Amino acid sequence: MSTDLIVSYDGTPNDDDALALGQILARSGASLALAYVRHSREFDPRREEIAEHDAERRLEHGRTWLGDPTIPCHVVVSGSTGEGLLALADAEGAAVVVFGSDYRTTPGHADPGATAWRLLEGGPVPVAVAAAGLRTRPDTRIETIAVFDAGTAGDAERAAHLLADRLGAAVVDSAAGPADLTVVGSQPNAPAGRIAVGGLTRSRLNSVQGSVVVVPNGGELRL
Known part of the structure; x- marks a missing residue:
C-alpha cells in the first residue's frame, strides 16, 4: 500500500511541527506515514537491539502525538538521512516528504534544515517544511495558500x-500578507521532475511566514 505523505521524524520538538503539518495536509484525504533514519547497524547484537528499540520508541512517540496508533512507521538504515528518505519515498510512491524547520527558526517561519536542503537540491519529490511552533496549534486549518x-x-x-x-x-x-501555506516552484532551468532552488527562491524561503511546500520543475503534486 502506497503512502502519500512521509513525515521525517526523530522525536525533537521541531519534528513535532512536521507531525502537525502532516496531520493538516492529511485532511485532504492523503495517507500519512512516519520515518526515522538510522545511519548504520550495530555489529553487537545487543547494541543493535537497543538502537532499533530507540528508533521504534521515537516513532511510537510520533504516533501518540498524532493520536493514531495505526499510522505506518518506517525505520530506514542509510548512511545519509536524505538518501534514506528518498529511497523510502520512491518505494512508497510518496507525494510529499514533510520536515520540521531548523531548530533555530523564528516561530511562525519555515527554514529548511540540512536534510530538507538535501532534498531541495535536486530531489524528485515535493518537500514540505512546517513553520516553527506549528505543534502548539495542532487544530489549525490551512485557510490561505500563497504562490511563489x-x-x-x-x-x-x-x-x-x-x-x-x-x-x-x-x-x-x-503580496497581501502572510498565508498559512506558501507553495514554491523550482527554478525554470532545473532538470525536469527535479527541485532546484536559486537565490531568489532561497530569499523567499528565508522571509516567508507560515509553512511551505516546494515542488519540482514540471512535476505534479499527487495528493
Whole structure:
C-alpha cells in the first residue's frame, strides 16, 4: 500500500511541527506515514537491539502525538538521512516528504534544515517544511495558500489550487500578507521532475511566514 505523505521524524520538538503539518495536509484525504533514519547497524547484537528499540520508541512517540496508533512507521538504515528518505519515498510512491524547520527558526517561519536542503537540491519529490511552533496549534486549518513561482511553467500555481481544493482553502496574492501555506516552484532551468532552488527562491524561503511546500520543475503534486 502506497503512502502519500512521509513525515521525517526523530522525536525533537521541531519534528513535532512536521507531525502537525502532516496531520493538516492529511485532511485532504492523503495517507500519512512516519520515518526515522538510522545511519548504520550495530555489529553487537545487543547494541543493535537497543538502537532499533530507540528508533521504534521515537516513532511510537510520533504516533501518540498524532493520536493514531495505526499510522505506518518506517525505520530506514542509510548512511545519509536524505538518501534514506528518498529511497523510502520512491518505494512508497510518496507525494510529499514533510520536515520540521531548523531548530533555530523564528516561530511562525519555515527554514529548511540540512536534510530538507538535501532534498531541495535536486530531489524528485515535493518537500514540505512546517513553520516553527506549528505543534502548539495542532487544530489549525490551512485557510490561505500563497504562490511563489520563480519559473513560468505554473507548477506552483497548479499545486496551490490542488491543495486549496482538497483542503477547502483559498489561493491568495502573496503580496497581501502572510498565508498559512506558501507553495514554491523550482527554478525554470532545473532538470525536469527535479527541485532546484536559486537565490531568489532561497530569499523567499528565508522571509516567508507560515509553512511551505516546494515542488519540482514540471512535476505534479499527487495528493
